[in-house]
Amino acid sequence: AQTIHQWPVAEIKAVGSPLSLGCTIKGKSSPNLYWYWQATGGTLQQLFYSITVGQVESVVQLNLSASRPKDDQFILSTEKLLLSHSGFYLCAWSPRPRAETLYFGSGTRLTVL
């Protein structure tokens, strides 16, 4: 069975500080990977997606970047956090690139002060 693990569970960071969030998928080779962001009380918004190692497509520009260094790992990062980055970050995977069910990780709750 496939499992998806996100880290950390929660972060409290200062404005202007760097950030790195991670996601690992086990039990599925070559998954399609996604980063989503949900502001408190807001809509779930797709940020990035990746269909293979080293290849990441940006969907929304929020001064964030993503990388896929390994087949089973997806990293979201920024060098300088903004207050507007606060929210719930969710990593997800799907077995095919288009029109398939997304399986979400448990998420990282980020508070920027």
Place this chain on the structure above:
Amino acid sequence: QQKVQQSPESLIVPEGAMTSLNCTFSDSASQYFAWYRQHSGKAPKALMSIFSNGEKEEGRFTIHLNKASLHFSLHIRDSQPSDSALYLCAVSISSGSWQLIFGSGTQLTVMP
């Protein structure tokens, strides 16, 4: 750009009632339509999906899609308190990059 809107924003129903949730979208070329459920503080989880016009039933849940009307819905028969959650509809777009666009959600409360 695909726009996805849900109604109502919130809904309170008694236990045992039929619940109906609605979703409208702007681009009929989309091929994938889904409902997700998100309990407070948790990640969304897929409930049901549909690819073509018509109905699909799974247990107490029925999804209905009408592409011509740019509308799809979720019906919950015999609603239970454990069904209380945020329900999100999602529609795919495939112009260039693939995206799944979510609605803002309907907060459902089922009263025992």
